[in-house]
Amino acid sequence: QFPRQCATAQALLSGECCPGLFPGQSPDPNDQCGLSLGRGQCGPVTVDTRPHGPQYRLDGLDDREQWPIRFFNRACRCNGRFYGHNCGSCKPGWTGDNCDQPVAVVRRNILELREEEKRRFVNALDLAKNTMHPDYVIATRRYAELIDPVQNTTNFENISIYDFFVWNHYYSVSKTFLGPGQGSEGGIDFSHEGPAFLTWHRYHLMQLERDMQVMLRDPSFALPYWNFAIGGNQCDICTDDLLGARSNFDANLLSTNSVFSQWQVVCEYVEDYESLGTICNSTRNSPIRRNPAGNVARPMVQRLPEPQDVALCLEVNMFDTPPFFSDSSESFRNTLEGYSEPNGQYNPTVRSLHNLAHLFLNGTGGQTHLSPNDPIFVLLHTFTDAVFDEWIRRHNADSSQYPLENAPIGHNRQYNMVPFWPPVTNNEMFLTAPENLGYSYEVQWPSRALSTTEIITVAVVSALVLVAIIFAAATCIISRRRKNDAFQPLLGESYPRYAEDREQNTQSV
Numbered sequence: 001q002f003p004r005q006c007a008t009a010q011a012l013l014s015g016e017c018c019p020g021l022f023p024g025q026s027p028d029p030n031d032q033c034g035l036s037l038g039r040g041q042c043g044p045v046t047v048d049t050r051p052h053g054p055q056y057r058l059d060g061l062d063d064r065e066q067w068p069i070r071f072f073n074r075a076c077r078c079n080g081r082f083y084g085h086n087c088g089s090c091k092p093g094w095t096g097d098n099c100d101q102p103v104a105v106v107r108r109n110i111l112e113l114r115e116e117e118k119r120r121f122v123n124a125l126d127l128a129k130n131t132m133h134p135d136y137v138i139a140t141r142r143y144a145e146l147i148d149p150v151q152n153t154t155n156f157e158n159i160s161i162y163d164f165f166v167w168n169h170y171y172s173v174s175k176t177f178l179g180p181g182q183g184s185e186g187g188i189d190f191s192h193e194g195p196a197f198l199t200w201h202r203y204h205l206m207q208l209e210r211d212m213q214v215m216l217r218d219p220s221f222a223l224p225y226w227n228f229a230i231g232g233n234q235c236d237i238c239t240d241d242l243l244g245a246r247s248n249f250d251a252n253l254l255s256t257n258s259v260f261s262q263w264q265v266v267c268e269y270v271e272d273y274e275s276l277g278t279i280c281n282s283t284r285n286s287p288i289r290r291n292p293a294g295n296v297a298r299p300m301v302q303r304l305p306e307p308q309d310v311a312l313c314l315e316v317n318m319f320d321t322p323p324f325f326s327d328s329s330e331s332f333r334n335t336l337e338g339y340s341e342p343n344g345q346y347n348p349t350v351r352s353l354h355n356l357a358h359l360f361l362n363g364t365g366g367q368t369h370l371s372p373n374d375p376i377f378v379l380l381h382t383f384t385d386a387v388f389d390e391w392i393r394r395h396n397a398d399s400s401q402y403p404l405e406n407a408p409i410g411h412n413r414q415y416n417m418v419p420f421w422p423p424v425t426n427n428e429m430f431l432t433a434p435e436n437l438g439y440s441y442e443v444q445w446p447s448r449a450l451s452t453t454e455i456i457t458v459a460v461v462s463a464l465v466l467v468a469i470i471f472a473a474a475t476c477i478i479s480r481r482r483k484n485d486a487f488q489p490l491l492g493e494s495y496p497r498y499a500e501d502r503e504q505n506t507q508s509v
């Protein structure tokens with residue numbers, strides 16, 4: 001969450017996180033935010049102060065309120081297309097030393113990658129799991145316990161690139177610690193059950209994609225997607241060349257032919273963190289568990305969403321509706337998130353689209369505090385993001401459709417998404433990706449199947465048209481007959497004509 005240079009007692013106590021450029025980028029490594037090169041300058045952080053919804057009532061108790069002000073109130077503010085915690089990189093969609101060259105990557109269906117591309121993607125994920133994040137470290141204690149005043153040390157840890165991705169998700173959904181012996185309370189989720197669900201996960205993926213591009217030194221690297229809306233009870237990407245087949249020995253584990261069977265999860269002991277008031281650290285524990293379609297207790301989550309569920313949700317007109325929560329009706333966000341029927345109608349018993357895909361996995365990928373540990377998470381969310389992008393395009397939407405206030409805490413339009421650094425608002429992610437964020441999707445969208453009413457209407461209209469055609473044809477035939485009758489010779493061909501008559505009479509005379 002924070003740059004390594006800012007993980008010191010001194011930086012925390014000053015409230016300022018404005019690192020210098022990377023060695024080699026500037027003659028002076030203390031050149032905060034690349035000021036001397038015109039890249040940026042250190043300045044105050046802006047936070048959202050508008051009212052939030054009623055789900056969270058513990059104002060003042062949680063470090064994540066008005067993110068990131070509890071930790072830092074000054075950050076790098078980058079000029080133009082410069083970007084990053086030290087303005088040492090470029091805004092999404094731009095590259096080059098001066099960030100003046102456009103760059104765009106294409107996210108494709110993982111099943112349509114060539115064998116070599118599949119292998120490269122699996123290897124890249126594994127490398128990210130085992131490569132320490134070059135820039136960021138994670139806090140393993142709440143702010144109150146982050147600095148050891150005696151030793152002048154801090155409770156931050158290094159973490160791998162992929163586990164950093166997992167940790168960010170865990171931190172955004174963790175409960176509020178009430179105090180020693182008092183446990184933790186929910187009512188807070190900075191990345192789900194509200195309008196930020198789509199903007200938060202979009203940035204989360206962009207951060208991983210960028211980190212992997214840097215790790216691979218390949219700016220064209222793009223995350224693929226899993227079209228999970230295929231119906232049925234088969235996980236088509238759960239094969240050993242992709243995300244791992246089922247183990248032959250334990251239905252809940254992955255085949256040892258897959259590298260992912262060796263992955264161990266982080267952030268597993270959520271009850272401990274909640275009771276002790278600690279935060280997940282970089283320690284790894286159990287293997288990934290997955291048993292697609294295996295939840296016998298909940299038959300409803302034994303099937304994947306249908307293609308037409310996607311087509312239907314794309315037709316929901318409003319981005320979000322009050323109370324901007326998991327019980328919003330006619331809300332595109334709540335429908336794609338999966339708390340509504342695919343046509344937008346809220347139904348508390350339903351799990352659809354994104355939620356259904358998570359629950360279908362039935363294991364690590366189905367538990368919110370743990371789910372990104374299963375790399376299927378990445379592919380499930382790139383597809384969800386593709387649907388979001390298609391909706392923005394089809395509805396010609398802009399961020400004025402996104403609620404400014406009264407959304408659950410963390411979900412207002414101008415809120416800085418927790419726990420990303422440098423601060424980035426929901427507003428900044430509510431844009432079409434190809435034109436503004438440097439990536440696009442190669443995807444074929446299903447067309448919607450007709451509803452019963454529509455089928456009946458089409459049948460009635462077709463029948464009426466058919467009757468009209470038959471009637472017109474019959475009228476035409478009858479009137480032609482009548483016309484022909486009017487010009488019919490009085491005598492038919494079997495009777496000799498007058499001239500022939502005369503000839504015959506003359507001959508006989």
Ligand SMILES: O=C1C=c2cc(C(=O)O)[nH]c2=CC1=O
Pocket residue numbers: 192351355356358359365366367368369371372
């Ligand atoms: O990881 C997740 C797991 C989820 C389970 C549900 C549910 O509807 O019960 N929703 C989830 C979202 C996640 O992100």
